[in-house]
Amino acid sequence: MSSSASSPHLAQRWALAALILGALAIAFSPIFVRLSEVGPTATGFYRTMLAVPPLWLVWHLRPARKATAPGTSRMPPLGVLLLPGLLFAGDLFFWHLAIQYTSVANSTLLSNFAPVIVTLGAWLLLGERITGAFLVALLVSIFGAMMLVGSSFQLGGDYVFGDLLALTTACFYGAYMIAVAKLRGSHGSQEIMLWSSLVSGIVLLPMAWLMGETFLPATLNGWAVLFGLAWVSHALGQSLIAYALGHLPASFSSLVVLVQPVAAAFFGWLWLGESLGSLQIAGGVVVLGGILLARRAQLK
Structure with a gap:
């Protein structure tokens, strides 16, 4: 009884560890993007396309499954091939575009409203049970994210268009998480990560060309930044999150991903010399507190 009863709990613990590690890996992405020597959409292209070789290698070396019936194609269905990749391409495109039309603080906060989208989609499309305690945890975490941004957040004025782009980013990433789940x-x-990354890269390539962006890094360091973004933040980070979505509720998983802006603020202070005030530190603590509340509400 103990082994069978503990098996789901053990799987959840491994998935939670993978989810947190994945969020931390993605937290490096703003630093990589900041240091990139190519345009924002081109950076998104390299982020996904340079991740394809290691993703293919992991997929190719996966444990063999039962043989398929004769005449059965191993090509994944159209939904696996297209939907997550299109949604993730939209997420990257609108996120990088938003940064050009609004403040970094606004784009960071509004794009992290994805847990709201995921929670709604998980309830409507995945049949997840959303408790009142989880909604409280969601509000606490979002409030913590607002504290993390602090006084830098501004509404109205010249930022309206950019703010709408940032909210569009949240919708695309939320829909991406629902599709993966x-x-x-x-x-x-x-399988999902391999094909979605390939599709995202194919979609972002003509976008970068049409926008006339700088496409080739000028130095070896520029290439190192792009490979770091692709292999650490995308291949590792997004793959760990995709793995976790197979074992944890999508609503809870999206909330845990809010560890990303907390870690990104810390990494920015540590490596880029960006200021980190008491309000931001308190906001990070509130976000983590909201995640702990969500864990008690959603996980058995």
Whole structure:
């Protein structure tokens, strides 16, 4: 009894550890993007396309499954091939565009409203039970994110268009997480990540060309930044999150990903010399407190 009863709990613990580690890996992405020597959309292209080789290697070396019936194609269904990749491409495109039309603080906060989108989608499309305690935890975490941004957040004025782009980013990333969570019921995280990254790269390439962005890094350090973004933040970070979505509720997972802006603020202070005031530190603590409340509300 103990082994069978503990097995789901053990899987949840591993998934939670993967989720937190994935969020921390993604937290490096603002630093990589800041240091990139190419345009914002081109950076998104390299982020996804340079991740394809290691993702393919992991997928190719995965444990063999039962042989498929003769005449059955191993090509994944169209939904796996297209939907997550299109949604993630939209997330990257609108996120990088938002930064050009609004403040970094505004774009950071508004794009992190994705847990609201995921919670609604998880309830409507995935049949997840959303408790009142979880909604309280969601509000606490969002309030903490607002504290993390602090007085830098501004509404109205010249930022309205950029703010709408940032909210669009949240919608795309929220829909991406819902799509991955839905597909994880029948497909492995390696398969989903491989094809979605390939599709995202194919979509972002002509966008970068049409926007006339700088496309090739000027130095070896510029290439190192792009490989770091692709392999650490995307191949590792997003793959760990995709794995976790197969074992944890999507609503809870999206909330845990709010560890990302907390860690990004810390990394920015540590490596880029960005200021980190008492209000931001308190906001990070509130976000983590909200995540702990959500864990008690959503996980058994």
